[in-house]
Structure formats: structure tokens, C-alpha cells
Amino acid sequence: MDENIETAPELQVSEWINTEHAITLKSLRGRVVVLHAFQMLCPGCVQHGIPQATKIHNAFDRKDLVALGLHTVFEHHAVMGAEALRVFMHEYRIPFPVGVDAALAGSDVPLTMQTYGLRGTPSLIVIDRNGYVRLNHFGQVDDLRIGAVLGQLVAEQVRTPASR
Amino acid sequence: MDENIETAPELQVSEWINTEHAITLKSLRGRVVVLHAFQMLCPGCVQHGIPQATKIHNAFDRKDLVALGLHTVFEHHAVMGAEALRVFMHEYRIPFPVGVDAALAGSDVPLTMQTYGLRGTPSLIVIDRNGYVRLNHFGQVDDLRIGAVLGQLVAEQVRTPASR
Amino acid sequence: MDENIETAPELQVSEWINTEHAITLKSLRGRVVVLHAFQMLCPGCVQHGIPQATKIHNAFDRKDLVALGLHTVFEHHAVMGAEALRVFMHEYRIPFPVGVDAALAGSDVPLTMQTYGLRGTPSLIVIDRNGYVRLNHFGQVDDLRIGAVLGQLVAEQVRTPASR
Amino acid sequence: MDENIETAPELQVSEWINTEHAITLKSLRGRVVVLHAFQMLCPGCVQHGIPQATKIHNAFDRKDLVALGLHTVFEHHAVMGAEALRVFMHEYRIPFPVGVDAALAGSDVPLTMQTYGLRGTPSLIVIDRNGYVRLNHFGQVDDLRIGAVLGQLVAEQVRTPASR
Numbered sequence: 001m002d003e004n005i006e007t008a009p010e011l012q013v014s015e016w017i018n019t020e021h022a023i024t025l026k027s028l029r030g031r032v033v034v035l036h037a038f039q040m041l042c043p044g045c046v047q048h049g050i051p052q053a054t055k056i057h058n059a060f061d062r063k064d065l066v067a068l069g070l071h072t073v074f075e076h077h078a079v080m081g082a083e084a085l086r087v088f089m090h091e092y093r094i095p096f097p098v099g100v101d102a103a104l105a106g107s108d109v110p111l112t113m114q115t116y117g118l119r120g121t122p123s124l125i126v127i128d129r130n131g132y133v134r135l136n137h138f139g140q141v142d143d144l145r146i147g148a149v150l151g152q153l154v155a156e157q158v159r160t161p162a163s164r
Numbered sequence: 165m166d167e168n169i170e171t172a173p174e175l176q177v178s179e180w181i182n183t184e185h186a187i188t189l190k191s192l193r194g195r196v197v198v199l200h201a202f203q204m205l206c207p208g209c210v211q212h213g214i215p216q217a218t219k220i221h222n223a224f225d226r227k228d229l230v231a232l233g234l235h236t237v238f239e240h241h242a243v244m245g246a247e248a249l250r251v252f253m254h255e256y257r258i259p260f261p262v263g264v265d266a267a268l269a270g271s272d273v274p275l276t277m278q279t280y281g282l283r284g285t286p287s288l289i290v291i292d293r294n295g296y297v298r299l300n301h302f303g304q305v306d307d308l309r310i311g312a313v314l315g316q317l318v319a320e321q322v323r324t325p326a327s328r
Numbered sequence: 329m330d331e332n333i334e335t336a337p338e339l340q341v342s343e344w345i346n347t348e349h350a351i352t353l354k355s356l357r358g359r360v361v362v363l364h365a366f367q368m369l370c371p372g373c374v375q376h377g378i379p380q381a382t383k384i385h386n387a388f389d390r391k392d393l394v395a396l397g398l399h400t401v402f403e404h405h406a407v408m409g410a411e412a413l414r415v416f417m418h419e420y421r422i423p424f425p426v427g428v429d430a431a432l433a434g435s436d437v438p439l440t441m442q443t444y445g446l447r448g449t450p451s452l453i454v455i456d457r458n459g460y461v462r463l464n465h466f467g468q469v470d471d472l473r474i475g476a477v478l479g480q481l482v483a484e485q486v487r488t489p490a491s492r
Numbered sequence: 493m494d495e496n497i498e499t500a501p502e503l504q505v506s507e508w509i510n511t512e513h514a515i516t517l518k519s520l521r522g523r524v525v526v527l528h529a530f531q532m533l534c535p536g537c538v539q540h541g542i543p544q545a546t547k548i549h550n551a552f553d554r555k556d557l558v559a560l561g562l563h564t565v566f567e568h569h570a571v572m573g574a575e576a577l578r579v580f581m582h583e584y585r586i587p588f589p590v591g592v593d594a595a596l597a598g599s600d601v602p603l604t605m606q607t608y609g610l611r612g613t614p615s616l617i618v619i620d621r622n623g624y625v626r627l628n629h630f631g632q633v634d635d636l637r638i639g640a641v642l643g644q645l646v647a648e649q650v651r652t653p654a655s656r
Contacts, residue, residue: 041248041251041252041255042255043255043256046210047211052636055634055636055637056636059634059636059637059640060640076251078247079243079245079247079248079251080251081243083242083243084205084243084248087205087240087243087244088205091205091206091207092207142547142551142635143634143635143636143639144544144547144548144551144635144636144638144639145551145639146636146639147635147636147637147638147639147640147641147642147643148551148552148639148640148642148643148646149643150639150640150643151639151640151641151642151643151644151645151646151647152643152644152646152647153643154640154643154644155643155644155647155648156647216472219470219472220472223470223472223473223476224476306383306387306471307470307471307472307475308380308383308384308387308471308472308474308475309383309387309475310472310475311471311472311473311474311475311476311478311479312387312388312475312476312478312479312482313475313479314475314476314479315475315476315477315478315479315480315481315482315483316479316480316482316483317479318476318479318480319479319480319483319484320483369576369579369580369583370583371583371584374538375539404579406575407571407573407575407576407579408579409571411570411571412533412571412576415533415568415571415572416533419533419534419535420535
């Protein structure tokens with residue numbers, strides 16, 4: 001693996017939904033993490049990204065891979081707040097935890113979205129067992145291709161500190 | 165035609181979007197009217213009802229048939245107000261006028277929804293050239309079948325008062 | 329209606345499948361006839377045309393509209409004969425009668441296909457209650473639009489000889 | 493890996509299409525092999541299995557994974573011979589090699605189909621880099637799930653004889 005690959009920056013989340021405890025990437029080290037960045041009123045997210053994230057959530061053992069949503073609102077903030085998001089998640093039966101990307105004072109673009117350099121929604125970020133960002137994709141990805149990528153990452157070993 | 169068929173009650177709308185002037189059924193007498201009742205956070209509406217209403221809007225001459233949306237919010241009112249609806253309509257590129265069903269004090273169910281006895285969303289109401297309700301359907305309808313119904317209604321004559 | 333519209337030429341069929349008696353357009357005068365011209369190994373026919381023709385067959389009263397298939401083989405004749413077609417129709421559960429377009433000695437293109445000037449498969453021909461060709465379309469047609477066309481034709485009156 | 497997993501029996505093929513040389517599983521040892529067993533007039537194969545096998549063919553590096561078709565005709569033999577199959581493959585633009593499962597005198601079920609105990613079509617057989625059968629599935633499989641399985645198998649090492 002290319003040693004220049006970026007270690008995934010920690011998520012900046014103001015509120016978590018569908019989980020009892022706040023989630024950190026650090027606590028998930030050792031597992032593959034799939035981060036689906038979306039906005040609840042984005043048609044491409046609703047039609048493609050969220051159904052795919054749900055399939056990913058259902059296809060893997062939680063010990064190997066964890067799917068998370070990240071609500072990266074960068075427009076129309078007034079109507080996509082946490083209360084609206086909770087209704088949306090209930091109506092669409094979203095089964096995985098979703099974090100609300102933290103606002104940055106003076107900017108429309110929230111913090112995690114900026115840190116990861118996301119270009120819009122839907123975006124898919126894949127982090128390997130060792131905490132490296134292996135995919136950061138804007139737009140749609142085919143189910144079979146993302147399945148293949150995730151299967152390969154799940155098969156990778158966790159590297160021990162000594163092996164680096 | 166069965167003379168007992170109900171004349172369509174007038175719409176009770178608090179606000180119209182995508183149209184310069186308020187719309188009344190009375191002003192559309194002589195044309196077929198297709199009323200798509202929906203909620204912006206209802207998955208069946210987003211996945212099936214709204215795309216079908218858009219196809220109907222595009223398939224017919226406006227002189228023969230007019231497609232209208234009716235935002236019949238009966239739950240989660242706080243997050244499906246007119247401002248949120250305007251964003252939703254912009255993001256989903258909805259091309260036809262949509263009326264906000266008027267609230268009824270003390271009830272979660274808005275006025276037009278009650279008058280028409282709608283059971284939920286999506287619902288499809290079809291009104292003929294003479295102002296009679298010819299279809300009031302809860303749930304999905306196949307594109308080919310609704311096309312056939314509308315084609316037949318478009319082919320019907322407007323009845324003159326004397327002929328009644 | 330434009331008086332120059334062409335009267336539908338009679339079908340030239342060497343064999344009928346899914347019907348006890350040979351079918352003529354003349355015997356169907358008074359009803360709308362939908363003719364789906366296809367080849368059993370044509371992907372567009374299998375994926376779009378045949379499912380649509382089946383929906384049409386199921387959506388209308390047989391007294392108003394009859395759906396027919398026409399197997400217009402113009403290539404690979406050796407592997408799309410009547411025996412292969414019967415297996416295909418069985419496997420795909422085709423519910424409407426299908427006629428085998430009659431071969432023309434010395435030509436790859438069968439007789440009815442030539443008479444109607446079809447450009448390929450799938451093609452959709454629609455004949456009204458009075459026997460006039462109202463649509464002759466090569467390629468796909470949207471379900472809602474063809475439903476609307478057929479609904480309008482079903483609503484038309486049969487003209488008596490005197491009214492012509 | 494379970495040492496009781498079956499080594500994949502060699503394919504019994506009477507004719508190969510879309511390849512210059514006959515293909516053996518033995519020659520593909522070291523790569524993952526996906527075998528899509530189908531019949532050209534089986535609707536489930538045409539609508540689901542063949543598009544999925546094509547996606548698999550396109551998603552992986554041929555050095556890691558090879559997709560093959562196997563035409564396992566067990567009914568209607570007269571109309572699904574090699575000549576008809578060649579036309580079918582041409583019309584459906586099938587990009588991977590397809591082998592015709594060898595007939596067994598006195599049986600409707602061909603040889604490889606019997607050896608692998610296939611229950612019908614479509615069936616999906618997945619063989620790992622070491623030649624073991626890891627999946628033998630009758631019916632449809634979701635794109636994301638099969639992608640995940642294949643990704644994991646591609647990530648596995650070839651075992652050297654000494655390591656067994």
C-alpha cells in the first residue's frame with residue numbers, strides 16, 4: 001500500500017442519530033468504515049446513495065465493516081436541520097447511525113465536509129482497517145464495483161505498529 | 165356516465181408554488197385535472213408518485229389536461245412547511261404547480277385531504293372535463309393503466325348545460 | 329381525422345401461436361388493434377417491447393382492444409423458426425396471440441414487415457376501430473404515453489359507412 | 493479455509509465461443525473463476541444473470557478474475573444449439589467466453605451440470621485461486637453481495653503446495 005495515503009481525519013459531528021453513543025473513527029480502527037455523505041433533500045442521495053449504503057450495512061458482518069451516514073448540509077440549512085433529518089430517517093427506514101456534520105461559523109460548508117474536501121453529495125468515503133482513506137468518490141458508484149472494493153479491504157490484515 | 169358520480173369539491177389551498185396565480189378547479193372546468201396528493205418526506209411519493217405526475221404533465225396538451233400537486237401534510241408538520249416544500253420542489257425539479265393543503269385548526273389532517281376522504285399519500289385524484297371525480301386512488305398505479313384512463317377522459321366531450 | 333390516413337393492410341401470417349383460429353384484421357374491425365412486431369432474439373424486444381405488449385393486453389377489455397404479436401424475422405432465420413418461437417413464448421409466458429410473418433421468396437424481409445414499411449424491431453403499430461393505422465413506431469415508447477394514445481382511440485366511435 | 497471444500501471438477505465442454513482456445517479450469521489456477529451457468533431462452537438468465545456476469549467481467553482485472561459462461565441446456569435442446577447460441581451471444585453483446593456444456597448420451601442434463609449438481613438456471617459457481625468451489629448458487633444474487641464475495645476471494649493468496 002502506498003505510504004502516502006492519507007490517514008482519515010476524525011469526524012466532526014454535532015449530533016448522532018440511530019446510535020446510543022457518539023461514534024469516533026478511532027474507536028472503529030481495525031474495521032473497514034464506509035461513510036455515506038448526503039443531504040436529505042438531494043435526489044441522487046435518496047435514489048441511489050442511501051439504498052446502497054443500506055445494502056452495504058446489511059451485507060457485511062459489523063465486526064468487519066461499519067456503515068455510517070454523514071449529513072453534510074451545505075445549502076438550504078433552514079429546512080435540513082436535525083429535527084427534519086430524524087423524520088427523514090424514520091420515513092426512509094435508515095438502519096445505520098448518521099452523524100450531523102458540525103457547522104463552521106461563517107461558512108455554509110460544514111467542518112468534516114471541508115476536512116475531507118468533499119465536492120458535493122452523494123459522496124462515498126471508504127476507510128480501511130488501519131485508518132487510511134482508500135476511496136473518496138463524488139457521485140454514484142456501481143453496486144458490484146463497490147462490493148468488490150469493500151470485499152478486498154475486509155480481507156486485508158490490521159497492521160501491528162511494529163510492521164509499519 | 166353514472167349521474168351519481170361526485171362533483172369535485174373546490175381545493176382548499178393556503179399557498180400555491182410554481183404558478184403566478186392561485187388555481188381553482190372551477191377555472192379548469194373543460195379540462196381533465198390530475199391531482200397528485202403527496203408529502204415531501206413520503207418515500208412512495210418521491211419514488212413513484214412524483215415521477216408519474218411529471219410524466220403526466222409532460223404527456224398531455226395543457227389545453228386538454230392539467231397536472232397539479234397537493235401537499236397534504238398530515239404528520240411531522242414542523243419539518244414539512246412551505247419553505248421546506250419550496251426547496252424540495254427546486255431540488256426535484258417539479259415542473260407543475262403545487263398547492264399547500266390548508267390546515268384545519270385542531271386537526272392534523274388538512275382540509276382538502278378531509279373533503280376528498282384521502283387515506284394517505286401518495287393519492288391520485290382524476291377529475292373529468294365536466295368536473296366529476298372519476299378516480300380517487302390511494303397508493304401506486306401503473307403508468308400504462310393511468311395513461312389509458314387519462315386518454316379516455318381526454319377524449320370525452322364537455323357536456324353543455326342543456327344536455328344534462 | 330385525416331382522410332389520407334392509411335387503411336391497415338391485412339396481415340400475411342404463415343402460422344398463429346396462442347390462438348385456436350387464424351386472426352385477420354378484418355375480423356377485428358370495430359376494436360383497436362395493437363401489433364407488436366418483434367424478433368425473439370432482439371434484446372430491445374425482450375426487455376421492453378414484450379413486457380409492454382403484455383401490459384397492454386392486460387389493461388384493456390378485449391371487446392375494446394386486442395394485442396397481437398408479429399414475429400418479423402429479417403435476420404438469423406435458421407435459429408428463429410416457429411419451433412424456437414413456441415419455446416420462447418412458453419418460457420416468457422406470452423399471453424397474447426403471435427403470428428409468424430410470412431416469408432417472401434428471395435427476400436430476408438418477410439411480407440407484412442415489407443407491407444407496413446417497418447424499419448426494424450421492436451416496432452409498434454396501432455390500428456383504430458375503423459381499421460386505420462394511427463401509429464407505426466420503431467423503437468421504444470413510454471408506457472404512459474402509449475397508454476394515453478390507446479385510451480383516446482378506445483374512446484373513439486366506430487364510423488358507420490354512411491358517415492364516411 | 494475448510495479443508496473439506498470441494499476442488500472444482502474440470503469443465504466438460506463440447507465447444508467454446510468468444511475465445512480462440514479451449515479453456516480449462518486447470519489453466520486458470522491462481523485466479524478466481526466465476527462460472528455463469530445459463531440457457532439462452534431462460535428469462536431469469538437474460539434479465540439478471542447475464543448482465544451481472546458482464547458486470548463482473550468488466551469490474552476485475554483479468555489477471556485476478558475470469559468470468560466464463562456455461563450453456564447448460566437441459567430442456568428444449570432442438571432450439572438452443574450452438575448456432576442459436578452464437579446468434580444470441582452476438583445480439584446480446586456477451587463479452588466473455590462461453591462453453592457449451594457437453595451432452596451425455598441418454599440424458600437431458602449435460603455433463604458439467606450433473607458433475608456440479610446444478611439445480612437449474614441461472615446458477616453461479618465461484619472457484620477460488622486454489623481451485624476450490626466457494627459458491628454454488630441457484631437463482632439470483634444481489635450485485636453488492638457477489639461483489640463483496642469476489643473482492644474477498646481476489647484478496648486471498650495462492651497457496652503453495654508446501655503450505656497445504
